[in-house]
Amino acid sequence: MNMQQAIKMTAAETALVDAYTTQIGDLPGDGSVLSVRDTLVHELRTAGLPTRRVESWHYTDLRTLLRAVPDADPTAFADRVDALVPGSTVLSVRNGGAEVKGSLPEGVIVRSYVDSLLDGSAAAGLAVLGFDDAIGRINGGLVRGGLEIDVAAETALEDPLEIQLVQSLGQAHTRFPVTFGAGVTATVIERHLSTDDAESFVSSVSDVTLAEDADVIWIILQQQGAADTHLGQIRFDLGKNAKLHLFVINAGGKLVRQEIHGKTSGEGADFKLRGINLLGGESHTDVTFTLGHNVPHTTSTEIIRNVVFDRAKGVFQGKILVAKDAQKTDARMACNTLLLSDDADLSAKPELEIFADDVQCGHGATVADIDHTQLFYMLARGIPENKARAMLVNAFVAEIVEELEDHEAVVEALEGVISTWLDKHA
């Protein structure tokens, strides 16, 4: 083993490496998995966490921002909570430990990701996406739970599937390889929440594949506690005419990075990203997105709405890459922000990299305060200022949720999340 130590490790880096060394022998995996884990942790030890000098981490200097990592506590198990949307099938993951039990809808097969680590089939998927894939690296090194979900072709799921990740304290590192067969329609809610104020450190990677004609709504709802670090990543691959409608809602956490990395692999694929970032307190929240339009005739739209209060900081990085052969790509990206205090901060970095010559691509970003004419109009009808402001902020993000109008129960649940958050922060 190469013992060269290139950097002096920070407390957080030491804690992450220690989490690995103290659990070694206990972390699930066959020889091939363990060898990948060794490599990833070695990279972490030598290169450290990314700093602002790494381009994709420029606005989120993880090495500086991540001051400490709480010890893993394998005995902790948070209580499960009610489903976000009544009637959902809940797949419960408590402090990173996934359970495979209970009845599942027809066509849905779930198995423990631990089994895939133990038999080595998970090894290939543990590879990082690139040298800057710090989330993949930390997660791949330390993952000890998760679920593999397969939805059989032509399955039409009526009720949402909720992957419920409840965290109390300590660490959790989970993975969710999910495949949707041809023609599947489904709604999945990946829900991260914390049951208390104790500090926790969470990494979670979802790896989603949609076969031909699959039509999936995937919602990532992040409601970690005010002291928590949350590193999330979703990877997706869209087959021919597949449609993925991805909603990312951040409404919690102290240090949050949600990465979204996808590609279109089949013609006619359509991707929609809708993001709502509700940011308050001293939190730092980063949504980083890359999409490769790799084949001709694929479409995408991305709309991110940020609401920033107090001393919170937000980051949106969005990069759309159109491959040389991906003619007739149509991609539109927008990032709109309401800055609601003088100390609120948002960095938006939309990028287009286009190698094809017959495409329609655009991006735009706006930053504004609440519209004073609208505010006066509401006051002039007797609505007190704090209430009027909350309604206007709510309206700014509600537009995004309303796109799910065909799924009334989901809309209602998400509106509830948003108004509860605004009642506390606005």
Next chain:
Amino acid sequence: MLEIKNLHARIAEDGTEIIRGLNLTVKAGEVAAIMGPNGSGKSTLSYILSGREDYEVTEGDILYNGESILELDASERAAKGIFLAFQYPVEIPGVATMQFLKVAMNEQRKYRGEDELTTPEFMRRVKEAAAELKIAPEMLRRPLNVGFSGGEKKRAEILQMSLLEPKLCVLDETDSGLDIDALKVVADGVNALRSPDRAVVVITHYQRLLDYIVPDTVHVLYKGQVIKSGDKTLAHELEANGYADIIGAAA
């Protein structure tokens, strides 16, 4: 009901004085028309009455039922019964019209120490008032004022006015952008609200609206002052001769 005494006011941002020693008294039950050429301060007056923060009062006072309202913010003034029908009603995407109406009605009731309306009672009131103003239910299902035509917006203002039951109604150029049929519907809505304990201030450019909402008094505003007051015949005089004579006489 409304007493404006030697009011001076300016634009907060750049200090431009718009209202320069304005005096006006409107009694309960009275309909007062305020007329004047462009730039005379008509719309500014309506904003100052309703408490818009872009304007500062530098001198004088506004008394409503004998009490100064200068220290009250716009929402408090509204809850006390002052209503401004906007010349340009504001579009608010993402806020449903029905939700807006309900919140406004209930917040005003809360301020006055009254119980909130039950949903069925709220629905009943909205349905009745909407029918009177020929407002289609589809319109109420849309976000507030979004995609409404000019006439629909003005009718929606009068709908809000009739639901909120204010004591002092200020109509700012409510006739602008209305065709004659829409004008009649709006005027009927206003006339239906006329009562001995309610005052209406109609701000308008043209005499036309006053054929339908017949005023008790007419006041000519020029350079931030009332330069002439009279009864409804004054409006006809203005229509026939323009503002020049009166302005000339006052100068």
